[in-house]
Amino acid sequence: NNGKDVTATLFEWRFDSVAQACTSTLGPKGYGFVEVSPPQEHIQGPQWWTSYQPVSYRIAGRLGDRTSFKNMVNACHAAGVKVIADAVVNHMTAGSGTGTGGTAYTKYNYPGTYQDQDFHSCRQPISNYQDRGNVQTCELDGLADLDTGSTYVQTTIAHYLDDLGSLGVDGYRIDAAKHIAASELAAIKAKTANPNAYWVQEVIYGAGEPIQPSEYTGNGDVDEFRAGTDLKRVFTSDKLANLSGWGASWGYLPSGQARSFVDNWDTERNGSTLNYTYGNTYTLANVFLLASTYGSPNIYSGYTFTNRDDGPPNGGTVNACYQDGWNCTHAWRQIANMVGFRNAVAGTGVTNWWSNGGNAIAFGRGDKGYVAINHESGAITQTFQTGLPAGTYCDVQHGDPQPGGGCTGPTYQVGVNGQFTATVGAGDAVALYVQPGTNVSGASFNVNATTAYGQNVYVVGDVPALGGWDPAKALPLSSAGYPVWSLALSLPGGTAFQYKYLRKDASGAVTWESGANRTATAPASGNVTLNDTWRP
Template sequence: MRPKSRKTALLAAMVMSSTVVMTGVSPPTAAAADTGVANGDVIANLWSWNWRSVAAECVNVLDPAGYGAVWVAPPSESLKRPDGVWWDVYQPYSYALSSRFGTQAEFSAMINACHGAGIKVYTDAVINHSAAQTGVGYAGTTLANKYDPVMYDRVDYNVDVCPRSISNWSDLWEVQHCELLDLPDLKTSSSSVRAKIAGYLNSQLALGVDGFRVDAAKHIPNTDLSAIVGQLGNTTSGVRPFVFHEVFPGQPPAPSDYFSSGRVLDFTYADKLKSAFQGDIATLSSFGPSWGILPAANSVSFVTNHDTERERRHLSYKDGAITKLANVFQLAWKHTTPTVYSGFEYSTNDQSPPSSNGFVTDTNCASGWHCLNRDPAVVGMVDWHNKVGSADVANWQSPAANVIGFGRGSAGFVAINNSGGAHTWQYTTGLPDGSYCDVITNCASRVTVSGGRATLTVPAKGAVAFHANGSTPAAVTGSYTVQAHTTWGQNVYIVGGVPALGSWNPANAVPLTTDSSSYPRWRGSSSLPANTRIEYKFIIREDGKPVIWETGANRVVTTPASGTTPIDGGWFRR
C-alpha cells in the first residue's frame, strides 16, 4: 500500500450503511491433482482474483506451467464501498475470513486446490491499521467509529500520541506512529495487539496459507514486526511461513531495516527495468546491486503490481509489448524470487475489479482482465527459469541498440529485441550443438546450434529462448488408448512431461477421439522422443470447466530407440 497512492480516494465521503447480500458462488468441486511438473520459485500475483478463479488457475495453469506460488488479496472482511473501488480491501472491518473475494469455505477450498496442484499460497496481510471509513463490511459488520472496530479498542491505537495523518515523511517516528492517510495506526508495540495480529495470521496458517506479503510494513517498526513474525506457527507443511514486506524506498525507514523479519519487495528493481525498457536495454549488462537494487537473498522482484501500475510508476499492460519483454528479462536474469502480475483492465485509477454487488466475479481472461501469467512467452520463460536453475549469466551480447542476448551457463540462452524492427544476429550461446525448442513460441519454432553459435532472427518487441532440456532426440510413435465414460461436451486427452505431450499443460495436451462403435474407448497418436522415460496422465477437458485429472501417481512409459510405443491406459482413474 503506497503512502500517497490512495489519498484522494481515502478522504472521500463517508460510506452509507447498507444490507450486504453474499453472491451465490460455490467452492470448486473438481479434485486437484499435481501434474508432476517441477514447481519452481516464480510467484503469480493474482491479487484481484476471487478464490474460485484462483483455485482453477492453480490447477489448470500455474501448476502445468511450473509456477511455485500464488499471491492473493487480503482474505479478511473489509469496508464495502457502494460506489465500487479496488482499494476498499485495505480497510479491514474484522478478521473474519469472509471478503469480497469469497467466503471462508471458498478461501479454504482455494488453498486445498492450489496445494493439491503443488502451488503455495501467500496472502496480503493488512496489519498496520484498520479501516478509516465507517459503514458496513462485506460480511455485514458495521463500523460507526474508526477507533472501535470489532477486533480492537481505542487503547490499541497510537491515536493518543499522534491523532493525525503523517505530514513529515522524513521523520521516522512520525512515519511509524502517525496515521497513514487517516487509517487508524495500530499500537504494534503492545503485546496484546501483537497477539491479536499473530492470531489472525495463524488462523490462515491453520488453513494452509504458506506465507504473507505485509502491507505498509515501513509504518511498523521492525522490532514489532519481528515480534509478530516470531509468534507465527509453522505452515501445514512444517516449515516457517515465507514473509515479504512492502517497504517503499527513498524515505525512512530503509528497506534493509526489515531484512531480519522477512524479504522485501524491490521497488527499485521495477523502477530500473521500466527505465531500461523505455530506453535502451543494452544498459542492463551490469544489472545488479550497483544499480541500487536490493540483495538477491533479501528481496522479491517484480515488474509491476496492483498498486504501482495505477500511478504509472511501473510498467503495466497499458505499455504493451515492453511489459511482457520486461517480464521475460526478469525470468531470465539471475537474481531473486520473481513475481508475474495479472490483473483487471481499468479506465480510472479507483476502478473496482469486475464485480456483482461489490463481490468480485470470476476472472475472464478474454474480457476485462489481462492475464499475463498465461501468455505463451511468459509460460515458456517460467519453464526456462526453472530449467536453468542457479547457472550464472554468461555470453552477454548486444549487437545493436535495444537488442541483447545472454546465456545462463550452458543451461539456456535468451535473446530479447526491444527495437521496432526484426533483428538477425549470430549469437554465441554456450549450449551444445543440436536443435532446440523455442519456449517463447511453445516450440512452434526451433533453434539450431552449430559450433556453439546460433543465428537468430528475433521479431520486433519479441524474444527467442531455449534451454538444454529442449533439444530434439530421435522420435518414435506413441499410440494411445484409454476407456473413459464422459458426458456431452467432454473430451479425453493425454498430457505429460515432454513437449510432445504438452509439458503438463492441459491446453497443449494430445487429443484422443472416439465414435459410436468404439465408445467408451478413446484413441490417439503422436510423436514421442526415443529412449526417454516419460511420465503422463489422461485428462478430461470441457470448455469453461476445470480440467479433470486422473487420480493417483503419474503413469510412466520408457520409449524404445525406434518404432511404435503402444500405451493402453485401461480405464480412466477417477
C-alpha cells in the same frame, strides 16, 4: 517451493477463480506461488482499495468466504502451488459503517477486535517521510494506525496470521510494512505458530529516507521497488545494452532477500513502472525479469481500468481470461513459458552476454538456456553464441514444449559449436532451454555419404525431435568431417525411434536413402552413437 521461485499475483480475483487458475495454468506452467488479495472483512464499496481497509479478521470479504478460501488453498496445493495471503496489519479503516461481513464499526472501534487504546496516538495523516516516527505512528491515507508496539495488538495480528495458516496458507505479504517498525514486525512473527513462514514485506524505497528496505530483511524477503522503477526507465528512455549486470550491484537488496517485479497494483496506477498499456515493451520487461538471475520474480496479473479506483470486474469472478477486462498476464505464452525457463536454468549464472549496443540483447544461463530480446523498431538477424548442448530447441516465446521433445511452434538447431542463427522481430524475443529430463541422453548421428556440390544430408524420424517423418522438418547434419556427416541431438532418456537419412539439393529437392527404416534407442543416460553408411 522445490526451486520454483516465481509468484503470480492474481489481484482481486475471487478465491474460486484462483483455484481454477492454479489447476489450469499456474501449476502446469511451473509457478511456485500464488498471491491472493486480502481475505479479511473490509469496508463496503466497489473500489479495489476497500479490500485494504479491514473491519475484522474474519474471512468475509468480497473475494469469498472461509470455505472457498480453504478450497482454493487445497486446489493450489494439489497443483503444486503454494499460497501467499496479502495481510493488512498496519491499520484498520478511515471511517465508520458496516463491513462486508456485517460488522458495525467506527474508526478506532472494531467490536471483538480492537478499541481506541489499540491505536497510535498521532491520529494525523503522515506528513514527513524524513521522520521515522511520523511514518510509523501516524496515519497512512487517514487510516486508523494500529499500535503495533502493543502486546495485545501483536498477539491479535499473530492469531490472524495463524488462522490463515491453519487453512494451509504458506506465506504472507505484509502490506504497508514500511509503516510498522521492523522490530515490531519481528515481535509479531515470533508470536506466530510458524515463525519460519515465508514473509515478503512491502517497503517502498525512498532516496535519503531514514526508513530503508534493508532494515526488514531479518524478517523475510522485501519487495524491491527500485527494480520495477529502473526497468521502466531502461525500457522507455535508456538502452537495454545497459542491463548487463542488472541486479544487486545496482544498489538493490541482496538477490536472495528481494522480490523483483515489473509492476503491481499501486505502481501500475501511479506511473512509477511499466504496466499493461505498454504492449510488447511490458511483455519484454517481464521476459527479461524471468530470464535474469535477480530476486524472486512476481508476475502481476490484474485488470484493465479507466479510473484508478476501479474495482475488479464481476466483483472478482473470472469467467475466462481476456474477458471482462481480466488481463491474465500470468497466462501469456511469452511470460508463462519463461517460468518454465527460469525453473530449468536455476542455479546458473548469466553467460555469453551479447548486445548491439542499443536495444537488442541476448544472454545465456549457463549450459541450460538462452534468450534474445529485441526492443528495436526493426528485426535483427544474428548468430548467437550459447553454452547449450547441440540439439533441437523449442522457441518457447512462440510455441509450447511438448512431452517427448516436440514443440507447437518454431524450433532452432544449436550446432556442436553452441551457435544458432535467428531473426528476432521488433518487440519480440526468442527463448531456448534444455527441457528438464531431456538433457541426460541423446543420439549422435554419423553417416558416410558422398554428395555433389550444393547437396546436404539430413536425418528425419518418427519422433517430434526428428521432425515426425516430415522432410521439411528434417535436421541438417554437419559436413565438418566429410564424407562423414554428423549431428548430436538431445532426446529424453529411453526414447525408442525410427529414422532415415535424406539428401536435399540446392533447389530443395529431396532424395531419400533406400531400404527399411533404421531403429535405435536413446539410453536412460548418456549417448547412443550411430555410425551409418548412406544406402543409395
